Amino acid sequence: MTTRARSLLRETTLTIGAGLGLLCLLLAVVAPLFGIRLLVFESGSMAPTVEAGGLALSRTVPADELAVGDIVSVSPGSRQRITHRIVGIDRAGGQALLTLRGDANQAPDPDPYPVTEADRVLLHVNHLGFVADAVASPYALLLTGALVVGVLLLAFRTRGPREGAGRHRGAVAAVAVVVALVGAGAAVPSRVTATEAAFTDSAAVSASVATTTVPVPATFTCGGLGLFSVTFNWAPVPGAFDYTLHYGAGGSQTVTVSGTSRSIVAVISGGTAWVVANKRFPLGGSTTWSSAASNTRSYTVAVVSICS
């Protein structure tokens, strides 16, 4: 390698290292000030908008700035952080009750989330979550540590053979390695944890329940006519316990009949008549259900009775 090329490599490495380092410093200092968070999507209930492994940048905003359609991240109590889309908002004072639903879910999350602020997703990129996850691993940290050590050596090493130079270089390297190890130690307990874009599923099972109908007596006819009497006959209803015959003016009088025929004997009178079947059931005890009314007949009882 020529001296020129080596110098170019040194300059490039130093500049890139410094640039990334500055960016990291800014991120570390500025992000908490503005409520900026990085969200790693652990599952895919926001697909196809954000798939599992997506990375999102969010900012904490007060509840009154939230709107339906926003993707927000909430951390309800002791439960896993959820990042879903707002499908409904109920506001009360500075609080909002958010109904959230994952784009891949058909149903909203079961319980609404009461919030005073939420992390609104500003932008999201698929797959970058895997990178963030990898970057936060202790291996990546060791690698970065090694890189930083290299950069430090590059900048601080003294040129040319000089007494003590090797020891000096060794000291810088030792300091850098210690820094890297300490950093790794700090990072190991705080590995990346992720937001859960929880899946939901719903299933509805329906069943119809219909109750029985007591059949109406199929026929209701006029039987023999007598002096001050008229007879009514009707078709039996299977399983009927008894029948109720309605007669008189507008069917206002009733009589319970166990058979399927009944004569009305009266002084001069008339009216309308019909019958209903009453049924009891094997498991229903004395519960009685009655049928609808049969067809009706008009009648008059007198010296010459009439029925039609």
Add this chain to the structure above:
Amino acid sequence: MRRPSPTHRRRRSGRIRALLSLGLLLGITQVGTLASWTDSATVQGGPISSGTLDLRVGTTSATELIGQGGSWTHPALTLLAMAPGESVAAPLTVGNGGSVALTYNATVVTSNNDLYNLATPGLQLTVVEGATVGNTGIQANNNRIGTCTGGTGTSLTNKDVNMTASALHPGAVSLASSATRSYCVLAKLMPTSPNSMQTKTTTLTFSFSAQQ
């Protein structure tokens, strides 16, 4: 005033840049905290799973409603011509066809209150988990009797179901991937059901909702 030589300046600039690159270390450790936005599960290498969640239902095996959502009519719980005192039991199985464990609960409602009367109850529902389903009698004789033998009771025990949702379990229950839970569902028309409940139809709907 002493001006630094160009060589000196370049070397100093190099050292400043090298020190700035230390920020990388800070940044990396910050990902751990900046991206640590959950309070519970600590996820280790390769935590991102595109798992699926699929709650299924069925009679004796959970083969219905594969995939998201949907509704299914239970064939054995389509009860025709129920007479006072009759009851019918039917199996209902809930399964997890997804790749991750889920928790679920269900509510039951009726489409109308035609068979609901607090004073003279009509339709009552009992759901027993893990019970044996039994049925005797026939519809034509109005003497059907359904039974759920054994098992563990749920919140739905002799429940006068109506248009207000009633929960199946007091809280959500868990179901591992590929696991199932079976229920015996007993629908009964009370012996004292009043005549006003004759020729009425209501639809029972169990709404299951599952979460990861």
